[in-house]
Amino acid sequence: MMKVVFHLDVDEEKRLSMALGNISNLLKVVPAKNAAVSLVANGSAVRLFIRENASDSSSRIEALSGQGVRFFICNNSLTNFKIDPKALVKGCEITKAGILELIERQADGCAYVKP
Amino acid sequence: MMKVVFHLDVDEEKRLSMALGNISNLLKVVPAKNAAVSLVANGSAVRLFIRENASDSSSRIEALSGQGVRFFICNNSLTNFKIDPKALVKGCEITKAGILELIERQADGCAYVKP
Amino acid sequence: MMKVVFHLDVDEEKRLSMALGNISNLLKVVPAKNAAVSLVANGSAVRLFIRENASDSSSRIEALSGQGVRFFICNNSLTNFKIDPKALVKGCEITKAGILELIERQADGCAYVKP
Numbered sequence: 001m002m003k004v005v006f007h008l009d010v011d012e013e014k015r016l017s018m019a020l021g022n023i024s025n026l027l028k029v030v031p032a033k034n035a036a037v038s039l040v041a042n043g044s045a046v047r048l049f050i051r052e053n054a055s056d057s058s059s060r061i062e063a064l065s066g067q068g069v070r071f072f073i074c075n076n077s078l079t080n081f082k083i084d085p086k087a088l089v090k091g092c093e094i095t096k097a098g099i100l101e102l103i104e105r106q107a108d109g110c111a112y113v114k115p
Numbered sequence: 116m117m118k119v120v121f122h123l124d125v126d127e128e129k130r131l132s133m134a135l136g137n138i139s140n141l142l143k144v145v146p147a148k149n150a151a152v153s154l155v156a157n158g159s160a161v162r163l164f165i166r167e168n169a170s171d172s173s174s175r176i177e178a179l180s181g182q183g184v185r186f187f188i189c190n191n192s193l194t195n196f197k198i199d200p201k202a203l204v205k206g207c208e209i210t211k212a213g214i215l216e217l218i219e220r221q222a223d224g225c226a227y228v229k230p
Numbered sequence: 231m232m233k234v235v236f237h238l239d240v241d242e243e244k245r246l247s248m249a250l251g252n253i254s255n256l257l258k259v260v261p262a263k264n265a266a267v268s269l270v271a272n273g274s275a276v277r278l279f280i281r282e283n284a285s286d287s288s289s290r291i292e293a294l295s296g297q298g299v300r301f302f303i304c305n306n307s308l309t310n311f312k313i314d315p316k317a318l319v320k321g322c323e324i325t326k327a328g329i330l331e332l333i334e335r336q337a338d339g340c341a342y343v344k345p
Contacts, residue, residue, distance in 0.1 A: 009133065025329065029330055043230075076140050097140055099137045099141050100141060102228055103117055103141075103226040103228070112226070112336070112342050114344045124345060214252045214255065214343060215232075215256060218232055218233075218343070221341035221342070222233075227341070229344045
């Protein structure tokens with residue numbers, strides 16, 4: 001099983017785009033059933049997942065989500081930026097503390113990649 | 116035991132602030148006695164830990180240090196930037212080579228987080 | 231054995247320079263025979279390894295390569311940027327998918343460092 005967690009913490013569209021491209025490329029060489037791929041967004045990066053901001057990315061996120069990729073959005077950061085979880089792109093999941101999610105996934109054997 | 120090492124290598128106050136916020140949030144959800152949290156600063160990031168530059172951060176660093184968080188400053192980088200270790204914020208420790216510290220901590224089971 | 235993989239994904243000369251400096255410093259404190267050090271470049275960072283762009287870095291890369299450091303360049307990214315692998319600095323190796331290389335190396339016990 002190939003296990004990896006991607007980390008985004010700044011509100012830069014090109015980094016999200018790079019991460020989504022990385023994940024797509026990965027799933028071309030490793031079958032989705034042999035891959036546990038997730039992305040954790042915290043800090044200002046949570047803004048990238050607001051549905052109305054994510055015009056270009058939202059369909060890519062939904063498609064990857066349909067292939068089993070999990071998108072975790074940090075609830076601490078949503079609170080800081082006063083973002084309603086209901087405003088997020090479909091397929092996103094809320095995690096209480098993004099950093100803890102990153103730590104627990106690595107402890108569980110995931111590689112870490114910071115685009 | 117939750118184990119993590121944070122990495123800073125550029126002289127950007129907002130990244131230090133993000134790292135300190137990450138650590139504070141983490142210690143709200145995991146008791147300090149169950150957490151081994153450290154931060155390694157190398158490259159130009161070592162400047163952020165000079166006492167007189169760190170007006171806003173130094174009290175946060177000292178408070179976290181009091182909770183058991185360890186701050187490792189790369190001695191190679193201090194030498195490059197001609198910084199006297201005595202000029203650093205209280206609570207900082209010197210490590211011979213920051214990158215080696217990062218590698219050894221990960222080999223010892225720490226997750227890696229780059230804010 | 232000290233095992234580490236460095237990751238570069240943006241076309242910023244100063245980050246490459248920092249990574250090469252990190253690696254050089256590391257090999258001063260750990261004998262090359264006890265170290266498995268590699269660097270993976272993907273995204274626009276692959277441009278940094280074009281021979282004619284890499285005037286300052288190419289001799290450093292070749293010297294480190296001679297000490298056993300491996301430089302992996304992502305083939306997906308070379309294709310995206312229409313770069314001929316023959317144009318790369320001597321000592322570079324091609325990897326099919328840079329992200330997969332990063333994941334497999336971490337799964338094999340390498341620490342991850344993102345300069």
